[in-house]
Amino acid sequence: MSEEDRARITACPDGPLLVRGEFELLDTEGEPIPRKRRTVALCRCGLSSIKPFCDGTHKPAGFRTDD
Numbered sequence: 001m002s003e004e005d006r007a008r009i010t011a012c013p014d015g016p017l018l019v020r021g022e023f024e025l026l027d028t029e030g031e032p033i034p035r036k037r038r039t040v041a042l043c044r045c046g047l048s049s050i051k052p053f054c055d056g057t058h059k060p061a062g063f064r065t066d067d
């Protein structure tokens with residue numbers, strides 16, 4: 001696996017977790033969650049209507065993360 005393929009998780013300030021690289025996303029039953037893109041944004045504000053993905057709701061909701 002190349003360095004570029006390694007999974008990386010980046011916490012966006014006041015926003016989602018960006019996950020890039022090779023990884024598998026599973027639901028609570030252990031079933032794969034299909035994704036269309038190589039990079040996905042996972043909600044961490046809890047308000048998205050398309051969980052586990054971010055739908056941008058964190059912005060109007062004023063979601064804030066600690067420094």
Ligand code: FES
Pocket residue numbers: 015016017042043044045046047048053054055056057058059
């Ligand atoms: S982090 Fe974006 S909707 Fe929750």
